[in-house]
Amino acid sequence: MGRDKSTKSKITIRDVAKAAGVSLGTASRALNHSGHVSTQAIAEVTRAAREMGYVPNALAQSMRTQSTSVVGLLVSDIANPLYAGIINAVEARLFAAGYALLLANTHGDANREKSLIDLFRRRRVDGLILGACDSEKPEMLERLASELQVVALDRDITTEGTAIHVDHYHGALQATRYLLKLGHRRIALLTPGSTLRPGRERIAGFKDAFSAQGIQPDPRLIRAESSSMEFSFSEALALLSSPDAPTAFLCLGTRIMSGVLQAIRHSGRTMPDDVSVISIGDTDLTQLFTPPITSLTWDLTAVGTACAEVMLRSLSPREAKEPERILITTQMILRESCMPPPVAARTTAGATT
Amino acid sequence: MGRDKSTKSKITIRDVAKAAGVSLGTASRALNHSGHVSTQAIAEVTRAAREMGYVPNALAQSMRTQSTSVVGLLVSDIANPLYAGIINAVEARLFAAGYALLLANTHGDANREKSLIDLFRRRRVDGLILGACDSEKPEMLERLASELQVVALDRDITTEGTAIHVDHYHGALQATRYLLKLGHRRIALLTPGSTLRPGRERIAGFKDAFSAQGIQPDPRLIRAESSSMEFSFSEALALLSSPDAPTAFLCLGTRIMSGVLQAIRHSGRTMPDDVSVISIGDTDLTQLFTPPITSLTWDLTAVGTACAEVMLRSLSPREAKEPERILITTQMILRESCMPPPVAARTTAGATT
DNA sequence: CTGTTAGCGCTTTCAA
C-alpha cells in the first residue's frame, strides 16, 4: 500500500523549473500564462510539469495572492431537501468558476454558528453565503463584511447588504387567500422559527390575507415554534381536538406536513373532506400522496445559482459594486388537497370580524 | 457599508507580538500553548490577541505544518437524501475534531470527478472520502493514497484500502427472499448503476436469493441503468405492459420508487393487491403512503460517523495503522406494500427452473 | 523575454 506519506515529498514548481532548464519565475509565468514567455519555454515547462506530476500548492498561491478561491456556505441543515437543492446549485456554479465550496452546518446551534464563522475567517474564504443566522445580527455582519464578501441567503442580516430572498410573504399571502376564498376561516399556520426571515414573512403574508378580507386570524392558530415532524404531529393533534378546530392547515416546513398528515389520520378525519392542507416544497410525497397535495414551491436551483452568481460578481475585480438584492418568487401548485370546509364547521365560531 | 476590504489589512501575529511586547516566536508559542512560556507572557499575548481581534491565518499555518485540517468529500449528488444524511454526520464529526469539510459534487460526470480530485490535491486536503468514483480505478487510488488518506464510501476502489460499506448484498438478499417466500417469482429489480458497488452487490444478492431456491431470475427484469424518476417510470410501465409482467418491484434508488409507483397507478393496477413493492430508504413518503411501504434502510448517521472516525483515526499521528473496513448492516422495515402475487399471475410463465 | 529577489504569515529550530 502506498501509505507512506513521508517518502514522496511533493514536487514543487522549483523542481519543475530545474527540470525544464528555466528559472523559477519563468516556470511560474509559463504555468499561469502570465506575462511574456517564449513558446519554447512554455512547452518545456508544461511538459516537465506533466511528466513529474506537478500539483501546484493552492495554499502557497493563496498566501501570495491573498485570495483563496474558496467560498463558505453556512446552513442550518444540509439534509433539509430545501437546502440540499440550493447547495447543489451553488456548488455547481462555483465549481464552474474555479471556486471551491467549504460547507458547514450549524444544526441551529448559535455557538456552532459562531465558531464556524470563525473557522471560515481563519481559512480566509473569499466569500461567505449565510443561510443560517441564529440571530440575524447586523453588527456581526458589519465586522464580517469588512474582511470578506457576504451574501445573505433568505436571511435579514442587514437591510441593505447583498441578499437572495425567497418571497415567502407573497407565497403565504397567496395560499391563505386561496383558502379564504374556499370559505375557510379557521386556518392553522405552521412554520418554523418566527425569529427568522422566512417565518416572519410568512406570518405577515398570512395576516395580511386575512386583513384584506376585513377579518383577523385566530392568533392561537399561528404556530411558529414547530419544525420537527414529531412536534408538528402533537401540535396538529392538539389543534384538531380543540372545540373549534382548524379546517385547513398551511404547513410551511419540510417535515411539518408529514406530522400534520399523521395527526389528521390519527384524529380520524380525512383530507380534503374534513381538513384542507397546503404544503411546502414540491416533492415526491406531495405528488404521489392520495390525494395529491397542493403546495407552495420555488426554484431551488435558481436560488442557489443566484447566490453563487451574486457572490462571484462581488468577488470579481471590477470594484465598487452596489449590493444586490434578489427576490425569488414562489408558485402555488394546485392539486387536490383543498376543499371548502365541511358545512358543520362553517357554523362554528369563525374568525373575529 | 464596511465593504472596503482594502482598508483593514488583517492584523498578524507579528502585530499581536508587538502589542504584547514580546517577540514573534513567543507570541506563537503562547497562542499555541506549545513549548515553555511564562504565564505572564501568555496572559499578555492572549489579551492583545483578543483586543485586536486577531484571527490566525490557517493558510500560513498549513504552509508551515504541512497539514490543512481539511477533509474532502466527493459524492455524486448532494441532494440525494441518502447522501445528505451521511454528509451531515461526516461534517458534524469532523467539526468536532477541528476539521473542516470541503465538499464537491460529481453529478455522475467522470470529467468533473477528475478535476475535483485535482482540486482537492491542490488544496492539500489531509484526507479524502470518496463516495463517488465513476470508474473505481485502483491505480488512481494508488497514486492518491500516496499523498493523502483515502476512505472509500460504498465504493470498491481497492480490495484492501480503508472503506465504509453498506451491506447491499445482504439487504437485497433479504428483500428478495421475502418476496420469494410470499410466492413471487417474477420480481423486477431496479437499481442505479451496475458498474458501481451498490448496484453490483444488490444484483448479486438478488440472484443468490433465487439460487437458494434452486431457481433463476429472469435477466430481463434486472434493470440497472435507471436512476431518475422519469426513467424508472417508463421502464416500469414497459415491464408492466409486457405479457409476463412482474408481480413485485424491488426499487433500490431514492427516486426509483416514485417512478414505479406512478407507473403502477398509470397501468391501472393497485399496490399491493396486483403488485408488491419494496423501497429503499425509510422516508416520509414510504411511511405516509397508502399503503405504507416496506423498505430497506440503513443508518445514515452511522455511515457518516464511521467515515469521519476512520478518517480521523488514519490522520492521527500514531502511525502505521492497518486499513479498516467497516460494513454497515441494512434493516428491512415491514409494512403493507407486499402481498402474495394475484392468483392469475401464478399460472403465468414463472421463472425458469 | 528571463533570472533574481522579496515577501505572504506562520511555526520551529537554534542560541542566548
Place this chain on the structure above:
DNA sequence: TTGAAAGCGCTAACAG
C-alpha cells in the same frame, strides 16, 4: 524562558 532566523511554495516586481 525568550529572541532571532530560516524557511513552507508560490507570485510579482524589478532589473537585466
